[in-house]
Amino acid sequence: MNLGPIELAAVPLLLLLVAFLLYRAQRITDADLQRWADANGVSLPSAGVRVRRYLAWSRRCRALGFLGAIGLSAALAEGIGPIEAAIFGFVGYLLGALLAELVINRPAKASGVALLKPRFVTEYAPRWAINGFRGASLCFLVLVGAYSLTPLGARWAESATAQVPDANPVRFVASTLAVALLVAGVEGMLRVIVARRQPASSPEDKAVDDAMRAASARAVTGGGLALLCLAIAGEALGFQSLEGVAGLIARILGAAAIVAALVVWFALSKPRGNRLAARTHALSA
Numbered sequence: 001m002n003l004g005p006i007e008l009a010a011v012p013l014l015l016l017l018v019a020f021l022l023y024r025a026q027r028i029t030d031a032d033l034q035r036w037a038d039a040n041g042v043s044l045p046s047a048g049v050r051v052r053r054y055l056a057w058s059r060r061c062r063a064l065g066f067l068g069a070i071g072l073s074a075a076l077a078e079g080i081g082p083i084e085a086a087i088f089g090f091v092g093y094l095l096g097a098l099l100a101e102l103v104i105n106r107p108a109k110a111s112g113v114a115l116l117k118p119r120f121v122t123e124y125a126p127r128w129a130i131n132g133f134r135g136a137s138l139c140f141l142v143l144v145g146a147y148s149l150t151p152l153g154a155r156w157a158e159s160a161t162a163q164v165p166d167a168n169p170v171r172f173v174a175s176t177l178a179v180a181l182l183v184a185g186v187e188g189m190l191r192v193i194v195a196r197r198q199p200a201s202s203p204e205d206k207a208v209d210d211a212m213r214a215a216s217a218r219a220v221t222g223g224g225l226a227l228l229c230l231a232i233a234g235e236a237l238g239f240q241s242l243e244g245v246a247g248l249i250a251r252i253l254g255a256a257a258i259v260a261a262l263v264v265w266f267a268l269s270k271p272r273g274n275r276l277a278a279r280t281h282a283l284s285a
Contacts, residue, residue: 065096124217222268233257
């Protein structure tokens with residue numbers, strides 16, 4: 001496989017990223033715990049053991065998802081370049097993040113106390129992210145429907161050489177089911193996180209529990225929304241073979257959706273200390 005200068009430059013960057021993820025997955029330091037506690041406005045003694053387990057699961061699942069997706073894409077697609085491999089790796093990374101939250105927040109035997117105050121998902125994840133996730137699912141279905149069911153190239157490009165996707169109702173149904181499973185999974189996980197019983201212990205432990213709920217809710221929402229953005233990018237780039245303005249719009253939309261996936265994930269996967277601390281204090285008062 002012949003690689004261009006950009007792809008050659010991307011190879012060492014991809015290797016460095018893999019090394020960085022593996023290093024972080026195997027090393028949870030006291031400084032990591034202190035940063036997490038400071039960002040979330042909780043005390044480190046109360047957060048120590050639970051947060052170390054949370055960070056370990058999160059980092060290891062994300063790293064394994066990244067490596068697994070790269071390996072699977074290399075095995076199934078011949079001649080895949082480092083940039084495409086990185087995108088597939090990002091998909092696996094997000095799936096690993098969702099898997100970690102599923103394991104950490106899985107229903108357990110009844111312990112602790114039930115929440116006395118009704119709690120809502122929007123108390124733990126931004127409303128714009130939740131609404132964006134639901135809107136992105138509809139946007140994806142519109143694009144996949146156009147790609148699978150209508151020969152848009154015949155309308156947008158008069159050239160007979162334009163490569164127009166063939167009508168494929170099976171593909172539309174399969175994609176619709178996949179998105180429905182993703183949406184149901186994310187929405188269900190958010191409700192499990194919010195409704196989880198709270199430990200009947202000190203106010204400090206309850207504050208840690210509340211901060212971990214917020215971190216999990218943001219990770220699940222961010223992972224689901226980023227995955228949908230990548231799915232939208234894939235569908236949009238399916239129209240890039242169209243000639244003229246239509247093909248240009250498809251490429252711009254695809255690139256914008258990839259950037260949006262990165263921005264959304266990094267925005268939601270990082271705690272917002274002051275906001276979380278204020279909410280934790282209000283809920284525990």
